[in-house]
Amino acid sequence: MTEVPKRERPLWCAIVVVALGLALMVSAYGPGRVVAALPFQRAPVPSEPIPLYIGGHTKKALSRAARVGMGWTSAMIEFDQLTEVIATLEQNLRAGGRSLADRGDGAPFAIQVVSMDKFGTPGFADLAGAGVTDVIVMPWMMSGLGFDAPVEDKIATMETFADKYIRG
Numbered sequence: 001m002t003e004v005p006k007r008e009r010p011l012w013c014a015i016v017v018v019a020l021g022l023a024l025m026v027s028a029y030g031p032g033r034v035v036a037a038l039p040f041q042r043a044p045v046p047s048e049p050i051p052l053y054i055g056g057h058t059k060k061a062l063s064r065a066a067r068v069g070m071g072w073t074s075a076m077i078e079f080d081q082l083t084e085v086i087a088t089l090e091q092n093l094r095a096g097g098r099s100l101a102d103r104g105d106g107a108p109f110a111i112q113v114v115s116m117d118k119f120g121t122p123g124f125a126d127l128a129g130a131g132v133t134d135v136i137v138m139p140w141m142m143s144g145l146g147f148d149a150p151v152e153d154k155i156a157t158m159e160t161f162a163d164k165y166i167r168g
Contacts, residue, residue: 053112057085066092070103071110071133078116079126086111086131100131110134124165137161 053073054065065072066089074082086100093099093109103109112134118126119142127135139161140154141147 051110053110057081059088062088063092065089066098066109067096069109070105070107071112073112074114076114076116079118079130082113082115082127082132083130090131108133112136121165 051070053071054061054069055073057075062085072089090100098104098109100109110133111131113127113132114136115123115127124135139157140149143157145153145157
């Protein structure tokens with residue numbers, strides 16, 4: 001886990017804060033410096049709180065996720081690194097009086113992953129065993145289709161995936 005180099009920090013600067021159905025999108029560059037703030041209102045207001053998942057693989061990002069997040073979301077990650085990240089999150093959560101089992105409101109702290117090396121029933125079982133609660137999948141990639149494949153082909157692969165892993 002490494003820190004984001006200074007020259008790349010502007011790429012990681014969008015923040016969205018949601019409270020009581022109102023949201024504020026902020027673009028910031030540098031500590032405390034706001035470039036643009038655009039208020040908007042979500043209507044209808046959700047009946048449940050919107051979970052705030054914090055992403056990032058750096059020490060600071062993992063600390064932030066454990067401190068204020070309801071979960072953590074990964075970029076593409078391999079299983080060995082993922083298990084290290086989950087251990088770090090668990091340690092950071094415990095330091096703040098929370099845990100993977102209870103993020104402070106009785107609900108589990110979510111671990112949302114884009115896995116690079118665990119797929120299919122055995123892979124999903126390995127991810128769940130490591131503490132993953134949500135897996136983001138792109139079934140068309142597993143079928144050899146690229147990002148620019150026709151939407152109809154992507155939908156067909158999602159239907160096949162759903163039949164195999166969700167419905168069946």
